[in-house]
Amino acid sequence: MVKGKRVIQRIENAASRQATFSKRRNGLVKKAFELSVLCDAEVALIILSSRGKLHQFSSSSMIETIKRYRAHSREDAGSTSMEHDIEVQHSFVDLQSHFCPFFPFEIISQVNFKLKLK
Template sequence: MGRGKVELKRIENKINRQVTFAKRRNGLLKKAYELSILCDAEVALIIFSNRGKLFEFCSSSSMMKTLEKYHHCNYASLEANQSNTQDNYHEYLKLKAKVELLQRSQRNLLGEDLGPLSIKDLGHLEHQVESSLTQIRSTKTQSMMNQLAELQQKELALVDANNLLKMKLEERTAATIPQQPALGFFQPVGVNSTTSQLGFHHVGSGEINAEVSSAHNINGFIPGWML
């Protein structure tokens, strides 16, 4: 049967606790020695028993040199961390001051918190506002000119499209209307020839007046067809 898993808790029995301490202490010292030999590592091990008895192992020639090396590495990292923390804090203060300055400038541009400003600061603020307005007006004018140019181009395109549709409509209308026969195939009937063929002759205005006068003289009235 294999060895069961040992529960990690304080051994209540004093004798068993001392026996376990001695066995595991020797095993730990052995492991430290093997680690230093196999891996060429500098190992320092310090053990204090519950009675305050010291047990130590050091792979180097002096435990103090190893401890000094440990202190140097440990405190150097702490100092570096402290230095980084201080640098970060100073950077935070600088950024905070810049943010406050920008917020105050924004409020001044909006016409707020102007009381603490001097006449020189107010003049500078006025000049800054006028420059901003000039730039805004220039940008607005340029934008309006660009929009006007676009609208003119659209207008020209619509006019061209309208003319093209008008030409197509005229062509379609001309194609649907039947063509009139040419006059060369028919001879117009002359008035003189027709009247001569039908036995009529041209009556002048003088003859009509004479006929009217004779009819009036004979009957004393004008016939209805003469009116």
């Protein structure tokens, strides 16, 4: 039996959406693991579900990987630390306005607080 091509759009049925999320999340984590093993790559994956639950995978320390990413981003952009912090804050505001209907305000506030600490 041949599977048909799936149209990529939001799944309206909540139970189907959750089942699809779970299956695709597991597939994505598996691919991230395979990439890290086969290619000796440092991989970090962060997924926030529509219910606000955090799922993550890291082939090494998540914090160290994020630090390396941020350092690499600064080098590529050639920006100062203050410019980068402003850019991060603007990105956060964009994400907050985009995800506000999906995530409770408490979760967004916690993320904002954690960003300010770093």
